[in-house]
Amino acid sequence: MADYLNKTVLITGGTDGIGKALVLNYLALGANVVTCGRNQQKIHDLEAESPVGKLCVLNADVSVERDCERLVLQAVNMFGGIDVLINNAGISMRGLLEEGGPGIIPVIKQVMEINFNGAVYTTVYALPYLVKSKGVVVGVSSIAGYRGLPGRSGYSASKFALQGWLEAIKTEVVEKGVHVMWVSPGFTASNIRNSALNHRGLAQGESPLDEQTLMDAATCAGIIVEAVAKRKRTVVMTFQGKQTVFLNKFFPSLADKLVRAFFFRNGNLIK
Numbered sequence: 001m002a003d004y005l006n007k008t009v010l011i012t013g014g015t016d017g018i019g020k021a022l023v024l025n026y027l028a029l030g031a032n033v034v035t036c037g038r039n040q041q042k043i044h045d046l047e048a049e050s051p052v053g054k055l056c057v058l059n060a061d062v063s064v065e066r067d068c069e070r071l072v073l074q075a076v077n078m079f080g081g082i083d084v085l086i087n088n089a090g091i092s093m094r095g096l097l098e099e100g101g102p103g104i105i106p107v108i109k110q111v112m113e114i115n116f117n118g119a120v121y122t123t124v125y126a127l128p129y130l131v132k133s134k135g136v137v138v139g140v141s142s143i144a145g146y147r148g149l150p151g152r153s154g155y156s157a158s159k160f161a162l163q164g165w166l167e168a169i170k171t172e173v174v175e176k177g178v179h180v181m182w183v184s185p186g187f188t189a190s191n192i193r194n195s196a197l198n199h200r201g202l203a204q205g206e207s208p209l210d211e212q213t214l215m216d217a218a219t220c221a222g223i224i225v226e227a228v229a230k231r232k233r234t235v236v237m238t239f240q241g242k243q244t245v246f247l248n249k250f251f252p253s254l255a256d257k258l259v260r261a262f263f264f265r266n267g268n269l270i271k
């Protein structure tokens with residue numbers, strides 16, 4: 001594993017789930033870490049369990065351009081630069097287009113603003129420092145970045161957009177020594193399904209999956225940290241994830257049927 005002493009890692013959305021596990025993993029490797037979230041209690045909780053002087057947690061919303069600029073400047077002012085940027089902050093949604101009608105439009109916009117625009121803002125402001133360090137830009141995508149998933153139309157769109165954007169800028173900055181990559185976790189136990197917006201834009205407050213059977217956030221973070229150290233191009237995690245990406249690429253009509261069968265029962269969205 002790469003030596004992270006005197007290296008600075010900026011992780012968006014590091015106060016819960018996969019982001020928090022990434023923060024704790026990089027701190028354990030000796031890195032300086034800057035992260036953010038919107039919930040002040042989660043920020044206090046993370047600060048309380050981390051070593052003083054190595055971690056900075058800001059209350060910042062990645063859908064706000066100025067907050068992303070502030071986050072980047074904080075990392076540079078406090079630790080002198082940025083070596084790795086992990087665009088992790090994200091929310092999900094669960095709502096069918098027909099059910100939501102026009103009410104689902106602000107839901108889709110909000111998901112895009114956080115999952116896609118947030119990554120664009122943070123990467124743009126961090127890029128000069130990543131060029132200086134010949135660093136790494138990471139997007140935390142999803143299997144929904146390869147295969148659109150019902151009920152998650154805005155979420156799928158945001159992850160396709162993220163991957164397309166990262167693929168494009170990868171070949172813009174390659175000769176500057178900056179490595180651009182994305183990772184696609186499968187279903188991972190976290191708060192993401194509780195906070196997912198329903199078709200009315202409210203947190204659904206429950207998970208349609210058995211969270212205990214899913215990959216845990218620490219394992220997911222460990223895979224990401226290793227992939228970043230190896231400067232991998234992409235990582236698709238979980239067997240189910242690999243299977244979905246493969247089937248969708250080579251047998252898309254079969255994938256349509258399997259996805260429908262997985263997510264629906266008697267015409268109702270059950271997952």
Ligand SMILES: NC(=O)c1ccc[n+]([C@@H]2O[C@H](COP(=O)([O-])OP(=O)(O)OC[C@H]3O[C@@H](n4cnc5c(N)ncnc54)[C@H](OP(=O)(O)O)[C@@H]3O)[C@@H](O)[C@H]2O)c1
Pocket residue numbers: 012013014015016017018019020036037038039040042060061062063087088089090091114140141142143184185186187188189190191192193195
């Ligand atoms: N869990 C999965 O099954 C799964 C699968 C594939 C991909 N992913 C991706 O993994 C990433 C992390 O998800 P997770 O499962 O760890 O979710 P999570 O447990 O809900 O954690 C999300 C983190 O992002 C922060 N966040 C959300 N919106 C934000 C905003 N506008 N500005 C700043 N921070 C924000 C949250 O803090 P606040 O709410 O306090 O802001 C929290 O710290 C996401 O990009 C997600 O799409 C997750």
